[in-house]
Amino acid sequence: MIRWMLVGLTVCGCFGLQPTQAAEAARPISFELDVQPILTRLGCNAGACHGKSRGQNGFQLSLLGFFPDFDYMTLTQEARGRRVFPPSPDASLLLMKASGQLPHGGGKRLDPNGPSYVLIRDWIAQGLARRIPNEPTLSKVTVEPSEKPLPRDASVQLKVTGHYSDGATRDVTAWAAFQSNESGIVAVDPNGLAKAGPIPGEAAIMARFMGQIAISTLSIPLEGSVPPATYASLPRYNFIDGLVWDKLQRLGLTPSAPCSDTTFLRRAHLDVIGRLPTAEESRAFLADSSTDKRVKLIDSLLTRPEYGDFWANKWMDLLRPNPYRVGIKATFNYDAWIRDKFRRNVPYDQYVRELLTAQGSTWRNGAVTYFRDRREPDELTTITSQLFLGVRLECAKCHHHPFEALGQEDFYGLAAYFSKIGHKGVGLSPPISGGEEIIFTGPGREVTHPITGQVLKPKPLFGLAPVGENDDPRVVLANWLTSPENHYFAEVMANRVWADLMGRGLVEPVDDLRATNPPSNGALLKALGDNFRQQKFDIKQLIRSITTSYVYGLSSEPTERNVSDTRNYSRHYRQRLRAETMFDAACDITQVPENFEATPPGSRSTMIWTTRIDSLFLDSFGRPDPNQDPPCERTSDTTVVQALHLMNSPGLHRKLTAEKGRVTDLTASDKTPAAIVEELYLLAYSRLPSAEESQVGQAVFAQANVTRRQAIEDLLWALMNTPEFVFKD
Numbered sequence: 001m002i003r004w005m006l007v008g009l010t011v012c013g014c015f016g017l018q019p020t021q022a023a024e025a026a027r028p029i030s031f032e033l034d035v036q037p038i039l040t041r042l043g044c045n046a047g048a049c050h051g052k053s054r055g056q057n058g059f060q061l062s063l064l065g066f067f068p069d070f071d072y073m074t075l076t077q078e079a080r081g082r083r084v085f086p087p088s089p090d091a092s093l094l095l096m097k098a099s100g101q102l103p104h105g106g107g108k109r110l111d112p113n114g115p116s117y118v119l120i121r122d123w124i125a126q127g128l129a130r131r132i133p134n135e136p137t138l139s140k141v142t143v144e145p146s147e148k149p150l151p152r153d154a155s156v157q158l159k160v161t162g163h164y165s166d167g168a169t170r171d172v173t174a175w176a177a178f179q180s181n182e183s184g185i186v187a188v189d190p191n192g193l194a195k196a197g198p199i200p201g202e203a204a205i206m207a208r209f210m211g212q213i214a215i216s217t218l219s220i221p222l223e224g225s226v227p228p229a230t231y232a233s234l235p236r237y238n239f240i241d242g243l244v245w246d247k248l249q250r251l252g253l254t255p256s257a258p259c260s261d262t263t264f265l266r267r268a269h270l271d272v273i274g275r276l277p278t279a280e281e282s283r284a285f286l287a288d289s290s291t292d293k294r295v296k297l298i299d300s301l302l303t304r305p306e307y308g309d310f311w312a313n314k315w316m317d318l319l320r321p322n323p324y325r326v327g328i329k330a331t332f333n334y335d336a337w338i339r340d341k342f343r344r345n346v347p348y349d350q351y352v353r354e355l356l357t358a359q360g361s362t363w364r365n366g367a368v369t370y371f372r373d374r375r376e377p378d379e380l381t382t383i384t385s386q387l388f389l390g391v392r393l394e395c396a397k398c399h400h401h402p403f404e405a406l407g408q409e410d411f412y413g414l415a416a417y418f419s420k421i422g423h424k425g426v427g428l429s430p431p432i433s434g435g436e437e438i439i440f441t442g443p444g445r446e447v448t449h450p451i452t453g454q455v456l457k458p459k460p461l462f463g464l465a466p467v468g469e470n471d472d473p474r475v476v477l478a479n480w481l482t483s484p485e486n487h488y489f490a491e492v493m494a495n496r497v498w499a500d501l502m503g504r505g506l507v508e509p510v511d512d513l514r515a516t517n518p519p520s521n522g523a524l525l526k527a528l529g530d531n532f533r534q535q536k537f538d539i540k541q542l543i544r545s546i547t548t549s550y551v552y553g554l555s556s557e558p559t560e561r562n563v564s565d566t567r568n569y570s571r572h573y574r575q576r577l578r579a580e581t582m583f584d585a586a587c588d589i590t591q592v593p594e595n596f597e598a599t600p601p602g603s604r605s606t607m608i609w610t611t612r613i614d615s616l617f618l619d620s621f622g623r624p625d626p627n628q629d630p631p632c633e634r635t636s637d638t639t640v641v642q643a644l645h646l647m648n649s650p651g652l653h654r655k656l657t658a659e660k661g662r663v664t665d666l667t668a669s670d671k672t673p674a675a676i677v678e679e680l681y682l683l684a685y686s687r688l689p690s691a692e693e694s695q696v697g698q699a700v701f702a703q704a705n706v707t708r709r710q711a712i713e714d715l716l717w718a719l720m721n722t723p724e725f726v727f728k729d
Contacts, residue, residue: 028132029123032068037175037210038116040065042098042109049106053398057105059083066211066407067451076128089124136166141176143207143214149250150186150196150218158192158216160207176209181517186218196220199564200251206516215515222252222561230254239531240549243524244569253562256571259555261286262687263729264294267572268547269686270728271501272301274310274581274606276588279682286688298547302540306606308343311539313580313606314500315342317624317634318387321373323610327433330362330369335609337366348493348537349482352388356478359440362425368439375423377415377447385414388481390492390513391461398450406461412447413459417467417477420444441472462486484533488513491529494542495519498528501546503573504566520567556729574727576638579621580605586617586720589683590655591662617652620645638726646721656713663716667709673701676712684719 029035045051045061054060059078062070075083075094085092093102099117100108110117123129144159160176161169178188186203188194194205200222207214231249236242248255259267265285269277277285285297301307315338323331341351358367374380378397385393396411422442426435446455458467458476465480467473481489492513499505506519506528519525528542535541546552554572562570577585583605587593593602597613605618611626620642622635646652656663662683666676677697681689689697701711719725 028129029119029126030132030135031072031123031128031130032210033132033135033138035120035123036065036068036071037172038120039071040177040210041175042116044098044106044109045071064208064211070451072130084124084128086124086127089121092121092124095121095124134166136164136168138210138212139163139165141172141207141209141212141214143205143216145216145218146214147217148219150194150220152198152200152220152223153196155193155195156218158188158194158205158207160192160209160214162209162212172209176207179206179208179516180204181206185220194218200253201564201567202251202520204516204518213515215518217518219251221250222564224252224561226252226254226561235550237548237550238545239527240524240546241551243521243527244551246523247521247568248562248570251565251568253565253568253570254559255551256555256557256559256562258550258553259572259729260687261294262685263555264553265297266686267728268294268297268301270577270581271547272298272310272543273304273306274313274578274584275306275604276585276683277686278588279679282682282686294553295548298544302544305343306604307540308339308345309604309606310581312339312342313608316609319370320610320624321369322430322626323612324431325428325433326369326373327362327435328610329434330366330372330437332609333363333366334369335366342539345538345540348532348539349489350537352489353478353482356384356388356481357472357474361436361438363436368437371421371439372423372428372437375428377418377421378411380418380421381411381415385461386511388492389461389486389488390495390507390511391488392512392514408449408451409456410459410461412449412456414461414477416447416456416458417473419447419458420473441474444473482537487526487529490532490537491525493537493539494528494532495525497539497542498546501543501552502569503575504569508567521569572729574729576636576727577621578634579618579623580608582621582726583615583617585725586652586655589662589716589720590658591665592655592658592660594651617645617649642726643721646726652717652720656717663709663712666712673698673711676701677715680712680716680719684716684725 039045039061043049045063045065047063050056050059050061051063060074062068065071083093089095095110095117096102097104098106098108098110099112101112110120140163142161142163144161145156148156150156158173158178159171160173162172163169173192176192178190178192180186180188180194180203182201182203184197185199185201186194186196186205188205192207194216196218197220200220202217202219205216205218207216226249228249231245234241234245234255236245245255262282265277265282269275285293290296316335319334319338321331321334355367355370358365358370360368362368362372371380374383382394382397385391391406393406393411393414396406396408398408420441420443422440423437424440425437427437429435448455458465458473460477460480463480463485465476467476480486492511495505495507495513496510499508499510506521506525507513507517528545531545532542535545551569552572554570556572556574558565558571565571566573583594587604594605595601596603596605596608596615598610599608599613605615608615611618611623615623622637624634655661658664666679671679674694677689677694680697681687681693697715700706700715701708703711706714
């Protein structure tokens with residue numbers, strides 16, 4: 001059993017550890033167990049100091065101490081051994097600079113009379129032991145409390161315990177690093193003291209020690225009490241509702257009232273098929289008195305042809321390549337392949353397996369463009385893990401992931417599944433890559449660890465997925481990815497769909513699932529993933545489960561007991577319309593379709609196969625940059641450019657003033673001004689105008705020197721420049 005370096009530590013000062021009992025100078029000291037945690041605690045190996053690429057002032061440490069062998073060699077062998085000097089430990093540069101006795105860019109980090117200084121000095125004096133006899137390894141860390149509600153402005157001291165391979169445990173709080181994912185709700189200081197703020201909510205506090213991570217979930221319920229009967233009486237249309245109510249009850253939040261039929265009608269149309277209901281559809285739905293009309297509406301929308309293009313358009317954001325890099329024909333075929341999967345509602349697991357195992361010509365099988373665009377195993381690893389696991393491995397390509405237990409060995413082990421991909425053809429020749437290319441499974445090449453040079457065999461991030469001698473590694477990977485043992489696969493897709501429909505993902509960003517970025521409702525995310533798998537990865541059934549829940553139909557209007565809630569779904573969260581949805585809505589309302597380049601006449605903007613097709617409107621409202629590598633992120637914020645475009649766009653003006661279109665038809669009709677106002681409100685908002693709105697609208701027609709056509713143009717233009725039109729409620 002190891003004799004630990006300090007007994008009875010108490011926390012004090014900046015790094016301030018004051019021993020209540022002196023360390024035993026004669027005991028053996030380990031570099032990895034004793035010294036390296038000090039370097040991490042003091043920030044010496046942080047990314048802003050010696051842990052950054054190429055280090056600082058010629059002295060480099062591995063980021064956050066994830067490579068002890070490298071750090072030991074750097075300290076003991078580089079710089080002619082001057083960093084550590086066993087004949088006179090106090091003369092070591094490591095101690096003299098860190099304690100401020102010599103100039104140090106990082107400032108004073110060690111107290112010459114403190115326990116950390118003494119321990120490092122004793123380690124140097126003992127001969128710089130890399131390891132000590134029978135040295136155990138750290139198996140895991142735990143943090144207490146792991147979960148706890150806190151009153152407003154209260155504090156709690158976290159305790160981190162290290163668990164070792166020899167069965168020993170050790171209080172390592174003094175050497176752990178802490179970070180809150182919601183510091184505005186619960187902040188944490190360097191010593192692990194967590195303090196609740198004034199805002200109700202929940203925060204996850206990460207405790208990291210020697211590459212191991214533990215999470216403490218601290219919540220601040222809203223002040224005041226809510227009778228349990230309030231939550232027990234809430235409707236439960238399906239499994240989603242009860243899990244949301246459970247979370248709201250823990251936080252003392254209450255849900256908003258249900259939204260109106262008009263709001264639900266518009267919301268459901270925009271969410272499921274990405275287009276507004278017609279005036280006739282709105283009238284029919286509002287006149288329907290059946291109690292199940294909302295469920296029937298969802299079921300009917302899921303059968304509409306617009307569904308396939310709308311949801312394929314979302315996935316093209318993630319997969320669409322730059323046509324000038326991979327070729328226009330390859331991009332067109334890729335787009336057609338994806339649309340076909342959504343139009344036929346191919347199960348999600350089958351869709352992913354076909355994509356990851358695709359072979360053949362880029363001119364005949366659009367899916368192989370995935371491997372034409374991303375040609376190297378490391379490139380394919382980052383996009384595959386992020387899209388289909390929700391795990392961002394980009395950091396682990398160069399160093400150990402700072403917020404996850406994943407390192408370079410994990411990254412390149414996963415990359416090895418793509419080591420046998422072969423390319424035959426002219427390859428890429430931007431800016432015009434017009435040639436055909438064949439993707440096939442070949443003899444392959446070795447994938448090696450960039451530091452150790454070790455040849456790595458294909459290995460999944462967890463579990464087992466061995467590759468036999470005659471196996472195609474991509475088939476093995478696809479089978480592991482979609483297997484029941486891999487909960488990430490179903491959950492990341494469920495989270496994406498949930499975010500689209502509910503305004504915010506259970507995990508944000510939606511493709512960053514990790515222990516240090518926990519879901520706002522872990523039980524709900526698991527249930528959604530399980531349900532998705534039980535429904536045989538039917539995306540339409542996943543959408544139906546969410547949109548037929550009571551929670552989906554809540555109003556966005558806050559109450560006194562949920563006004564501060566932005567992540568627990570006590571109310572609906574409004575979203576700005578997607579660029580394509582808004583443009584198609586403008587075309588539908590004006591009855592003037594847009595003619596896009598390189599697309600059939602009358603194509604909707606959700607049918608555009610490349611973002612290289614010009615559209616100032618779509619660019620203004622945040623469609624992805626065609627030069628950005630996928631997965632692309634849209635701009636979802638509102639901007640001044642968008643407001644100015646709606647007010648001054650020549651293209652929108654042409655639609656309003658077109659010789660053939662909605663305005664012309666209404667002008668020539670025998671409808672009264674009141675009937676025209678009603679029609680325009682149904683078209684733009686999917687609701688009837690209030691009495692006051694009708695009166696204001698009719699007043700436009702009564703203005704002097706304003707023709708009937710001008711009044712219709714002005715009123716329709718005004719409605720399309722309001723938040724009610726721009727946002728999905």
